[in-house]
Amino acid sequence: MARATGCNLETIRYYEKIGIMPDPPRSTKGYRSYDDAHVKRLKFVMRSRDLGFSLExxxxxxxxxxxxxxxxAxxxxxxxxxxxxxxxxxxxxxxxxxxxxDTVARCTGDAAPECAVIDALLDA
Amino acid sequence: MARATGCNLETIRYYEKIGIMPDPPRSTKGYRSYDDAHVKRLKFVMRSRDLGFSLExxxxxxxxxxxxxxxxAxxxxxxxxxxxxxxxxxxxxxxxxxxxxDTVARCTGDAAPECAVIDALLDA
DNA sequence: TCTAGGGTCTGTAGTTGATACAGGCTCAAG
DNA sequence: CTTGAGCCTGTATCAACTACAGACCCTAGA
Structure with a gap:
């Protein structure tokens, strides 16, 4: 699923741990197996995060x-x-x-120790 | 100094711990005592943080x-x-x-279970 | 003089949203 | 039969604080 969605592997497991993604069924050896519904849900999460929604x-x-x-509503x-x-x-x-x-524009950018940026931060 | 600058008390001590602020002299009972130089430095830090500079x-x-x-330079x-x-x-x-x-504008905002925002996130 | 309240002290844990291991198991190819 | 890759769990780390716990200390009022 990491490959299919471009989502980091650890991130998927993190989402599972915090309950954003459901616990997927496991193979006999304990490997997670995902289906289309999982992929769709993860993509939803990724798009939401990309739009800046918090995990909550x-x-x-x-x-x-x-x-x-x-x-x-x-x-x-x-x-x-x-x-x-x-x-x-x-x-x-x-x-x-x-x-x-504004401040950077007043910077002479030369080798002198006087600097408009520092002065602005010191005296503002 | 917290009162004088509006900076959270814990934040000042945090800055001290990470070396942004110097260890101030202490009274006999271990109380920190700050002078104008400390206040000026803290204000510099606060203004810089306010402008979004990272602590580094x-x-x-x-x-x-x-x-x-x-x-x-x-x-x-x-x-x-x-x-x-x-x-x-x-x-x-x-x-x-x-x-x-754009998406919210397409939201009818009514009591129906169909929603343009959800659809956009599901199908985008 | 006692006590209540506020302040300060240190040190540790929690926050958000991941990311990065360590150490171990499994699996397929050569 | 080995080698490399992938997966597993669990814990630690990052920024930049914030929030305690538990211990002092100090001043004002009764």
């Missing part, structure tokens, strides 16, 4: 996948909360980017 | 503060590397934001 959020989303009697809440988080992080990073690029 | 990067910056014979390298990282993170998050907001 993924757990919530999986609960909604597993129990299709639950509603779109529940999913919407999780996704919108996450979207808000992402937007806040973007705003934060953009602020940082502004400060950094 | 902060350590590098502090080295340049401590040894003013070193150059502006060295600082510029650290700061520009970090700026590149920040810009990459912003781009990543903006991609995520696009996908998320």
């Amino acid at each position: 959020e993924v757990r919530g989303l999986l609960g909604l996948v597993d129990d299709r009697s639950r509603t779109c 529940e999913v919407q809440i999780i996704a919108e909360d996450h979207l808000t988080d992402v937007q806040a992080k973007i705003a934060d990073l953009q602020r940082i980017e502004r400060v950094l690029s | 990067e902060v350590r590098g910056l502090l080295g340049l503060v401590d040894d003013r014979s070193r150059t502006c 060295e600082v510029q390298i650290i700061a520009e590397d970090h700026l590149t990282d920040v810009q990459a993170k912003i781009a990543d998050l903006q991609r995520i934001e696009r996908v998320l907001s």
Whole structure:
């Protein structure tokens, strides 16, 4: 399954340990055997993680996948909360980017021991 | 010093343990006593962390503060590397934001068990 | 003088999301 | 029959803290 999905082997076992992935059936020698449903679930997890959902959020989303009697409204809440988080992080990073690029621009970059970046950090 | 800087008490001791902050002199009963230089250094660390520098990067910056014979060019390298990282993170998050907001927009948000977000994660 | 409350001290464990072994078993090819 | 690869479990490690436990210490009020 690691090869099929590109997911790290240890990560799959980690997901199993924390209950994100189910315990798969084992061969007589104890080897895990996975089927298409496992692969599909893992891909779901990977895509969710790639979109920045935390494992707890993924757990919530999986609960909604597993129990299709639950509603779109529940999913919407999780996704919108996450979207808000992402937007806040973007705003934060953009602020940082502004400060950094302003300061770096004032850097002469020469061999002198005076530096605009250090000064900004010392005196801001 | 925690009160003076707004830094968590445990965090200050953590910085001391890992060598970001120097071991302060102690009273006879073993209480730490800090002076203005400590406060200034801690504020430097806090501002650097706030700008997203890792503790290792902060350590590098502090080295340049401590040894003013070193150059502006060295600082510029650290700061520009970090700026590149920040810009990459912003781009990543903006991609995520696009996908998320597109998907959430297709969410009906009603009581039905069908959900555009789940479908996107399942079938993408 | 006693006591209650807050502060400080050290040291250790927990957090998130993995990743990296160590040490052992199994399996297929040459 | 060996060699190399793969799998198994379990534990340790990473960043950057945070949260205790259990022990002191210090000051203010009764």
